Amino acid sequence: MPFFTRRHLLAATALVTLTPHVPTAQAALGMPWSPNEAYPPTGARPGPWLYFTADEAATVEAIVDRLIPADELSPGGRDAGCAVFIDRQLTGPFGSHEWLYMQGPFSANPLPSQGIQSPYTPRQQYRLGLAALAEYCRGQFGGKTFPQLAPADQDRVLTGLEKGDIHLSGYNGVELFSAILANTMEGFFADPIYGGNKDMCGWKLVGFPGTRYDYRDVIANPNRPYTLPPISIQGRPDWNRNAG
Amino acid sequence: MSEKPSSILFAPGKRRGALRRVLLGGALMLGICQADAAPDNFTSIERGRVLTTAGDCTGCHTTVNGQSMAGGLALETPFGRIVTPNITPDDETGIGRWSEAEFTRAMQFGIRRDGAHLYPAFPYPNYTRVTRQDISDIYAYLRTVPPATNVVDRDTLPFPFNIRAAMAGWNLLFFTPGEFRPEAGRSEVYNRGAYLVEGLGHCGTCHTPRNLLGADSTRQTFEGGNLLSWFAPNITGDTRRGIGGWSVQEIVEYLKTGRNARSAASGPMAEVVMDSTSRMNEADLTAIATYLKERGAPNGTAAPAPAPAPLAASDASMRAGMAIYTDTCMACHTGGGGGIDLIFPRLAGSALVQQDDPTTLLRIVISGAQSAATDLAPTGPAMPALGWRLSDRQVADVLTFIRNSWGNAAPAVTEDQSRRMRATVAPQ
Numbered sequence: 095m096p097f098f099t100r101r102h103l104l105a106a107t108a109l110v111t112l113t114p115h116v117p118t119a120q121a122a123l124g125m126p127w128s129p130n131e132a133y134p135p136t137g138a139r140p141g142p143w144l145y146f147t148a149d150e151a152a153t154v155e156a157i158v159d160r161l162i163p164a165d166e167l168s169p170g171g172r173d174a175g176c177a178v179f180i181d182r183q184l185t186g187p188f189g190s191h192e193w194l195y196m197q198g199p200f201s202a203n204p205l206p207s208q209g210i211q212s213p214y215t216p217r218q219q220y221r222l223g224l225a226a227l228a229e230y231c232r233g234q235f236g237g238k239t240f241p242q243l244a245p246a247d248q249d250r251v252l253t254g255l256e257k258g259d260i261h262l263s264g265y266n267g268v269e270l271f272s273a274i275l276a277n278t279m280e281g282f283f284a285d286p287i288y289g290g291n292k293d294m295c296g297w298k299l300v301g302f303p304g305t306r307y308d309y310r311d312v313i314a315n316p317n318r319p320y321t322l323p324p325i326s327i328q329g330r331p332d333w334n335r336n337a338g
Numbered sequence: 339m340s341e342k343p344s345s346i347l348f349a350p351g352k353r354r355g356a357l358r359r360v361l362l363g364g365a366l367m368l369g370i371c372q373a374d375a376a377p378d379n380f381t382s383i384e385r386g387r388v389l390t391t392a393g394d395c396t397g398c399h400t401t402v403n404g405q406s407m408a409g410g411l412a413l414e415t416p417f418g419r420i421v422t423p424n425i426t427p428d429d430e431t432g433i434g435r436w437s438e439a440e441f442t443r444a445m446q447f448g449i450r451r452d453g454a455h456l457y458p459a460f461p462y463p464n465y466t467r468v469t470r471q472d473i474s475d476i477y478a479y480l481r482t483v484p485p486a487t488n489v490v491d492r493d494t495l496p497f498p499f500n501i502r503a504a505m506a507g508w509n510l511l512f513f514t515p516g517e518f519r520p521e522a523g524r525s526e527v528y529n530r531g532a533y534l535v536e537g538l539g540h541c542g543t544c545h546t547p548r549n550l551l552g553a554d555s556t557r558q559t560f561e562g563g564n565l566l567s568w569f570a571p572n573i574t575g576d577t578r579r580g581i582g583g584w585s586v587q588e589i590v591e592y593l594k595t596g597r598n599a600r601s602a603a604s605g606p607m608a609e610v611v612m613d614s615t616s617r618m619n620e621a622d623l624t625a626i627a628t629y630l631k632e633r634g635a636p637n638g639t640a641a642p643a644p645a646p647a648p649l650a651a652s653d654a655s656m657r658a659g660m661a662i663y664t665d666t667c668m669a670c671h672t673g674g675g676g677g678i679d680l681i682f683p684r685l686a687g688s689a690l691v692q693q694d695d696p697t698t699l700l701r702i703v704i705s706g707a708q709s710a711a712t713d714l715a716p717t718g719p720a721m722p723a724l725g726w727r728l729s730d731r732q733v734a735d736v737l738t739f740i741r742n743s744w745g746n747a748a749p750a751v752t753e754d755q756s757r758r759m760r761a762t763v764a765p766q
Contacts, residue, residue, distance in 0.1 A: 124718025308669030
């Protein structure tokens, strides 16, 4: 006797077809929703440096403060927390290039469309690049470290790195400069919960409204100044009774 | 959602039985089955189905993924947990062996088939008002529900509440048996509404505060009650906290669709709307609304309590609350608290917002909430949880702000109330 008869098949088919489908109200209607559902971003941990050594941190803080010097419009890169932002990013998935294909070959002369060609993860880039920069400064400035240089000398070094005029031993200075510049801007304008943009100083500088998403009242009043203060994922100081 | 009988063949409860026989006996048997499935008391069953919907029996007697009326839902009461019984016609684990007289006695007097007392979590103080005919029809309908084998532990209350006989004393104090008597001089619609609200609808079970022994506090009928960390709001004629400002049509729309221009049902009321009122007919909903509107001022008080003065906008909590509202709430509920009709509830002038007890508001801000989704309003808009972003004090302050802005006035919410709600609904 066959294991699976025609009768079985017909009965099974009938069962599937005829079994009353009794959807629950929840399944049939309404948007998916569950209580307490939230996906809050992971903020930067406060405290000491997590990746940088003390010397590396001092160098990065000096660099970000030359890239964004303090003036009447905003605090400098250091006080804005840009070095902290970079340190915390390097400890996370960005620091290990978790999102990037990291096997060779790496082109020495890539087309622009070929993207990042460094065999180093950002963690390695900072470690190797800062070590090469420290060696360069020691040799050129009588044993001084980058943070010990006068601001004008710091600017000369940074300009030389940017233009490719300065050749570090063992690391591409242009790549080092462009990485720090990009990460500094990210730190200055990213949400404050990631460690930079302290007190939303970057947003106040450029007039970015932050995490607001409804502008109907504003759009209804053209040519009037926008007066709402910026708002971060964490809120803003006015949320607390004792603010100001 | 499912059981709308369009023909005798598909009368609820007979579908599965009929189907089994079709499969066993083959297509030839179909005609016989049809005859077999056709009850001679169809009208009674159909009336019973409508009444069972009006009573929202399924609200307590069906679990989320459980078989209809098979019980097993745990009700958290101040006295402990009560698990609802299986009321399908299963002989062993349901009420299959109950006679109609025994069922009627349970509905009218809260006495089980074996003579033991039922707890008034089963609202027999309301069901005693139901007419003999209606109870008979409900019984007829429940006989047609597919029998489910589901053993339920019916003795979960701790000492001394596990002594069911003690309910005899409770009944002496708080229970007045007897069928509903129409009020002379009132319209037929009003009396129909009173019959539904006071009887099967058992609205007061949630909307009337309970005394220390769990009985309706009759001097505060419909003034709002706290249950399961929700607050069932005031449904008296109070214009600020109740539904005094709602028209009959607005109440009907709320019950039928789950929302109107003023408010949206969420929490336990969303379940009531989805399982019960959205499936009731317009005439009965109009009767309910008419009764609630016409039954007069809040019980025992000649005039509603005067509204408190709102907190000054310069108050520290109001200022913090306004900042939080601007950044967190305004995009949906709009700057003036007007909301968006039929999607985002209006906060200005909202009765729910101005309840003395802010339980529901705390819960919605901390955990979020979803409105009822019905055939006529299938979206079921939801509010996201904000507990992850707001501290206890910030939750309290934003609620204090919405309770005292745009003409609203209600007691301030405290950080402590917020902390306790978070511990209940969003434990870390």
